[in-house]
Amino acid sequence: DAKTTQPNSMESNEEEPVHLPCNHSTISGTDYIHWYRQLPSQGPEYVIHGLTSNVNNRMASLAIAEDRKSSTLILHRATLRDAAVYYCILSPHLLGGTSYGKLTFGQGTILTVHP
Amino acid sequence: DTGVSQNPRHKITKRGQNVTFRCDPISEHNRLYWYRQTLGQGPEFLTYFQNEAQLEKSRLLSDRFSAERPKGSFSTLEIQRTEQGDSAMYLCASSPRRTGGGEQFFGPGTRLTVL
Numbered sequence: 001d002a003k004t005t006q007p008n009s010m011e012s013n014e015e016e017p018v019h020l021p022c023n024h025s026t027i028s029g030t031d032y033i034h035w036y037r038q039l040p041s042q043g044p045e046y047v048i049h050g051l052t053s054n055v056n057n058r059m060a061s062l063a064i065a066e067d068r069k070s071s072t073l074i075l076h077r078a079t080l081r082d083a084a085v086y087y088c089i090l091s092p093h094l095l096g097g098t099s100y101g102k103l104t105f106g107q108g109t110i111l112t113v114h115p
Numbered sequence: 116d117t118g119v120s121q122n123p124r125h126k127i128t129k130r131g132q133n134v135t136f137r138c139d140p141i142s143e144h145n146r147l148y149w150y151r152q153t154l155g156q157g158p159e160f161l162t163y164f165q166n167e168a169q170l171e172k173s174r175l176l177s178d179r180f181s182a183e184r185p186k187g188s189f190s191t192l193e194i195q196r197t198e199q200g201d202s203a204m205y206l207c208a209s210s211p212r213r214t215g216g217g218e219q220f221f222g223p224g225t226r227l228t229v230l
Contacts, residue, residue, distance in 0.1 A: 032217060034217070036219075042223060043119075043206050043208070043221030043222050043223055043224050044158060044206070044208075044219075044221045045221065046218045046219060046220065049217055049218070085157075087157055091217070093217075101146065101148065101163045101165075101170065101171060102148065102160040102163060102171060102173075103148075103150075103158075103160065103219065104160065105150075105157030105158045105159070106157055107156070107157055108157055
């Protein structure tokens with residue numbers, strides 16, 4: 001499985017934007033980039049995923065580098081509820097977009113949000 | 116509540132005993148996944164089902180572990196002859212057919228403590 005590298009921890013202030021980086025220099029052409037987050041004492045929660053183009057949803061934006069070797073999860077206005085561990089995951093997909101299934105989690109980035 | 120549910124939420128057992136966990140996925144989700152998470156680490160993939168078929172098993176899943184999804188709905192994970200190293204959070208996730216596994220919905224987990 002292709003690996004990702006994330007900072008161990010980051011800090012932000014409430015209502016400010018947060019940019020969470022992820023390096024994935026060995027990404028293959030069939031790998032989708034997924035982001036999940038895990039709040040304390042809860043199971044992981046899907047945030048966003050993409051392949052080549054930048055993606056937006058109600059939770060966040062995903063900016064993917066042109067060479068796909070890095071990506072950035074953007075939380076536009078951090079809230080206290082966004083304090084969590086954020087995982088950047090590569091998941092290989094078959095042609096047509098069906099994934100192989102498993103997610104390989106790393107250590108993630110612990111995001112602390114200050115009031 | 117229409118999310119993924121897991122029972123029990125907590126289980127304390129003595130070494131050598133057998134334990135069984137249950138996962139009820141979101142209705143009509145055809146894929147179901149099991150992960151294990153130890154303190155301070157990201158979740159580790161154990162196995163996954165598409166409908167009732169078990170399509171992949173991790174090397175982490177020793178012969179003491181068995182998972183079933185007999186009718187393609189709920190699933191059970193059994194650990195025989197538990198060891199202290201089995202102490203962890205066991206997470207279940209499901210995904211709908213339309214996303215092909217790109218978005219997994221996690222349950223709250225079952226925390227196992229082996230004394």
